[in-house]
Amino acid sequence: MVLSAPVFEHTFRARRQPHSRPTVPSDRNPHAEPLLLGMEALDARHARATVRFGAEQCAGHFDGYPAVPIARLAQGLVSLAGRLYQHRSGEADAPFAVLRADIRAKKLAFAGAPLVLCAEHARDRGEEAGMRCRAKLADGSTVAELELWMAKAGA
Numbered sequence: 001m002v003l004s005a006p007v008f009e010h011t012f013r014a015r016r017q018p019h020s021r022p023t024v025p026s027d028r029n030p031h032a033e034p035l036l037l038g039m040e041a042l043d044a045r046h047a048r049a050t051v052r053f054g055a056e057q058c059a060g061h062f063d064g065y066p067a068v069p070i071a072r073l074a075q076g077l078v079s080l081a082g083r084l085y086q087h088r089s090g091e092a093d094a095p096f097a098v099l100r101a102d103i104r105a106k107k108l109a110f111a112g113a114p115l116v117l118c119a120e121h122a123r124d125r126g127e128e129a130g131m132r133c134r135a136k137l138a139d140g141s142t143v144a145e146l147e148l149w150m151a152k153a154g155a
Contacts, residue, residue, distance in 0.1 A: 007066075016064055017055070017111075030056050031069065035076045037117065039083070046085040047119040051076050055111040066111035070144065073115075074103050077146045078134040081119040085129055085150050088121060095153035099128060102147050109135070109143045127151050 027078040037049040058066035059084075078098060086094045109115055115135050122130040 004141070017066060019110075030059055031072060035059070035072070035079060035081075037076065037080060042087055044088055045068070045121050047077075047080050049117045050114055051081050051117060052114050053109070053111050058111045065148055066134065068109040068111070068143075070103065070105050070114070072148060073135055074101070076115075076117055077103075077119065077135060077144070077149065080117045081131040081146075081148060081150065084119045084121060084131065088129070089152070096150050097153045099149040099151055100151075102144075103144055105144045106142050108131075109137060112129050114138055115143065124149075125149070 035051055039047070039049045039053055053066075053068045053072065054068040058068055058071065060069045061069045078101065082096055083134040085096050086092055115137065117133065117135050119131055119133045122132045124130070128149050128151045131146075131148050131150060133148070135143040135145075137143060
């Protein structure tokens, strides 16, 4: 859904941070930096981690209202699913490829809010593994859901 600027400002006025326009050096892209996931759980079927985005990591999304870019959130979910895939394969550094990914963004998450990322092995299809992932706020509300298929890289 696309909101007009006045509707956006009215809807998210409680999230306004007027001095949160981070200055990012032109030779550095904060969206290219790896995410630091705080792993909390990992077993054969599930993985859970936390991540917190700073205002700089939200640069450009949106002036005065630093929201987590959905592409960066998807990156975190894919990274977590990859950890689960590697754990299931028994190879901690096994290369993998994402064959298909479908994401649904449900709401915005803002800088500073801790996010809980969860990945679950859903099913196998030959050499491919299906994963279901979710990003949630501390109150348990869902920010985004991601379904993806993964396989060993080069397979």
